[in-house]
Amino acid sequence: MATFATSEQLLVVIDPLARQADGESVRIAKDVLSAGAATKVCLPEGPQEFARALARRGARRPVVVGDDQALVRAVGLLHRQRELAGCALSMVPVGGVLSLAGALGVPTGAVAAARAVLEGAERRLDLLVDDSDGVVLGGLRIPPVGFPEAGASPAGATAVGATAVGATAVGPGGSAGPPGDGDDDTDDSGDLGGVSRPWLRTCRSLVRTLVPGRPARAATAPGPSRLRVEVDGETLVDLDQPLEAVSVTPGGSGLVRVEVQPVSVGAEAVPLLARGHRVTVSGADFRYRADSGVTGPVRRRTWTVRESALGLVLPPTA
Known part of the structure; x- marks a missing residue:
């Protein structure tokens, strides 16, 4: 395994989600890295700026501060640029999901990980590459x-026949109206000479919850x-x-x-x-x-x- 001199220049790319999730750990990592090496810090606001920062790193060794997704993104970018062979990547795990980083041997604490960037050694790991040029690190x-x-239905998806909260349902004939069976625009005054009957609308809503209408498509069990x-x-x-x-x-x-x-x-x-x-x-x-x-x-x-x-x-x- 190759070791590194503390005089080496570092490019510290801080993922925006890491800054939002744990700004204190980001600050600690920056302080430790800046105290031990010449660093240039990049604060990309999205994937395009993240990719641009890595592409323009020059002779600096890249350090990713972020979660597992940021690590996979960085490896994928370097692979597609065909620069993985000559690049030693470092990581300081900060964010929500860090199981992959831990499984690969990266310390999950900000201080320990930053010290490993400065004092650690490069280890070459096998990688899976698929036929669409995607990469897999852990499995x-x-x-x-x-x-x-x-x-x-995937988690978070709206079931067929259901209406999302705040959405406008399209009733029969293509007219927009509140979610329901299409009769909510009917005058509720009835035979009371135009006197409004809000209780009737309430009763209708209650009946709809009790009487089945069009059956929703049942999700297929795994x-x-x-x-x-x-x-x-x-x-x-x-x-x-x-x-x-x-x-x-x-x-x-x-x-x-x-x-x-x-x-x-x-x-x-x-x-x-x-x-x-x-x-x-x-x-x-x-x-x-x-x-x-x-x-x-x-x-x-x-x-x-x-x-x-x-x-x-x-x-x-x-």
Whole structure:
């Protein structure tokens, strides 16, 4: 592992979400880094400025202050610029999700992480690169944990037939009106000579909650997937075998570790394991969680291991 001199210049790129989430940790990291090396601090306001700062770093060693998403973004940018091989990346984890940084060996405290930037050593790590030029640092899983299967409504999505709060429903004939069955514009005066009857509107609203109208489309419960998983061109599992999950992680030494969990029928199913350099998953539309984000749906994706592609500065004992 290569070590660094404290006289080296640093480019400290502070992700905007880190500044919002924990400004005190950001300040501490800046103070520690500035005390130990010549630093240039960049405060990008969005992804484009973040990318521009990395592209214009010159001879400075980049230091990302942010969460897991900021780390993956930086690695992806350097990969697409084809500059990962000659770049040692450092990170000070600040923000919400930091599990990936911790798993890679980056200290999760601002002071310890900043000291590792100054005193640590570069360690070369394997990287997964997919056929759309995306990168995976820690691993991926199908289906993604905490995310519904195809057919189920994603978290936060408005169900079919439901109306979002504050939205204007379109009634029969295309006229805009309040959410309901289209009769809210009817005069409530009835036979009382034009006297308003607000209680009638209240009763109608109550009836609507008790009497079913058009049935909403029920969300499909998560079920088994049918996917073809190939490792180095050899089929590990085919479409005729339903699956519970597939996980793909860098296994070291330029190999990827693949684990397929078949659907258990009666007795618990034994996972299928394989190692190789390239993994292809294909079949019906599927989503996958890679590092800190969910991607998809896609019908086919191939991941290839790039051995020692990422240089990450870690504490000497990591």
